[in-house]
């Protein structure tokens with residue numbers, strides 16, 4: 001049986017930096033992956049999504065300059081097959097390139113489902129159907145032992161358990177669609193629904209977002225989220241709030257009938273984006289007394305499970321930090337330091353920015369305006385309507401709003417939220433300002449390239 005210093009289950013962003021760092025430090029490392037090497041982000045998440053988003057951006061840029069240099073018929077139609085072919089030129093090589101990277105640095109890799117059979121032993125099996133199926137048939141391919149084991153198995157879509165659920169598509173299915181359905185319903189009003197619905201709408205589909213309550217994008221600034229709904233409605237997306245889906249039926253004409261507690265809809269595809277759940281089944285956790293639920297594996301502040309030599313990181317752990325690629329990478333880098341004995345300290349997360357990549361883009365970091373409202377003795381909030389500022393004027397952006405939260409005692413910026421088309425870079429700058437504790441007056445002493453989002457910093 002092969003023996004390693006460290007074995008990692010799951011080859012997503014959490015795994016990658018850790019595996020290479022440990023190998024570079026002289027450890028023997030094995031990685032087990034049951035699907036595509038590289039994990040969700042580059043294969044079926046952030047990266048392919050943002051390639052499709054680029055088409056949405058290009059189209060929008062022209063659309064808002066109609067009458068300002070462009071004719072209405074200049075607004076380009078997106079060719080979905082060509083866009084998907086372009087996306088595939090990025091995604092197809094990901095898994096083979098990750099494998100080649102492991103080979104080049106001497107990291108051993110196994111393709112199959114990994115399951116712990118003791119706190120040092122892993123069995124790698126070929127899986128039939130999905131490994132999440134409780135009646136999984138396993139064909140053991142390999143057994144390996146490791147002194148330390150890291151669980152980095154990520155999450156998957158949580159499908160609603162309703163009659164007809166077999167007709168649901170997931171975000172992964174959407175990002176692989178060969179033809180774009182004419183009519184689509186996105187269930188849920190979180191990141192995935194907003195982002196993918198906006199792409200489908202820009203590419204010509206008739207899109208509805210169907211949500212069970214009246215709170216879209218929970219956790220985001222509610223005023224800005226409401227403005228985003230208004231902007232997306234103007235772009236053609238229909239929002240239905242306070243309706244619960246009850247069943248899905250396939251019609252003779254192949255269309256889907258969606259029945260809610262209030263209405264019936266006919267559509268061509270239903271994307272279920274009602275949250276994601278941790279991949280914790282069939283891992284052998286229960287037998288080892290490692291606590292886990294659909295929210296994730298329980299770890300302490302050193303990412304250690306109840307078994308001293310077994311750690312977990314990335315989307316598969318229960319945590320309050322957002323489940324996102326840079327957070328997974330941060331945890332991988334922390335664990336490499338910890339396992340190599342370079343730190344004994346608990347993991348300390350910086351303030352993490354989050355963005356919903358629609359047009360306009362919604363982003364926030366640090367103290368939120370609702371926290372500021374609850375603590376008026378500590379914080380003040382200032383609103384900025386920036387759409388006539390030069391950076392937004394020149395591209396005729398219809399909306400550019402921001403809220404900045406200041407600490408009353410120090411005057412420091414401690415929170416920021418925005419809805420604007422350049423929000424991804426805007427929020428990164430604010431993340432620097434907040435994490436480094438840069439004071440308002442210090443911002444006046446920095447010269448940024450002008451005109452740019454950065455040069456506006458002196459105005460906050």
Ligand SMILES: Cc1cc2nc3c(=O)[nH]c(=O)nc-3n(C[C@H](O)[C@H](O)[C@H](O)COP(=O)(O)OP(=O)(O)OC[C@H]3O[C@@H](n4cnc5c(N)ncnc54)[C@H](O)[C@@H]3O)c2cc1C
Pocket residue numbers: 009010011012013014015032033034035036037038039040041044045046047049112113114115152153154155171172192279282283313314315316323324325326328357
């Ligand atoms: C549609 C979509 C868009 C997203 N957009 C963004 C974005 O814009 N920005 C952002 O920061 N984040 C985004 N995310 C989230 C981001 O993809 C994840 O946070 C990130 O991939 C987490 O990395 P990870 O390594 O923890 O898990 P994953 O990337 O999910 O990797 C886990 C790997 O483990 C494998 N695995 C599971 N069980 C086993 C087992 N038993 N044995 C072997 N292998 C196993 C899986 O096949 C998978 O490859 C998006 C996610 C989705 C779905």
Ligand SMILES: NC(=O)c1ccc[n+]([C@@H]2O[C@H](COP(=O)([O-])OP(=O)(O)OC[C@H]3O[C@@H](n4cnc5c(N)ncnc54)[C@H](O)[C@@H]3O)[C@@H](O)[C@H]2O)c1
Pocket residue numbers: 160187188189190191192193195210211212213215216217218244245273274275276322323324354355356357
């Ligand atoms: N830009 C990004 O960083 C990005 C993009 C996509 C995904 N992600 C990651 O993926 C995760 C999952 O995204 P998501 O959009 O699936 O989850 P989410 O938690 O953001 O949103 C799920 C939505 O579904 C709703 N919902 C729950 N049950 C429902 C029901 N029965 N009927 C209708 N709606 C229901 C919830 O109220 C919520 O609005 C995110 O939390 C994030 O970690 C990040």
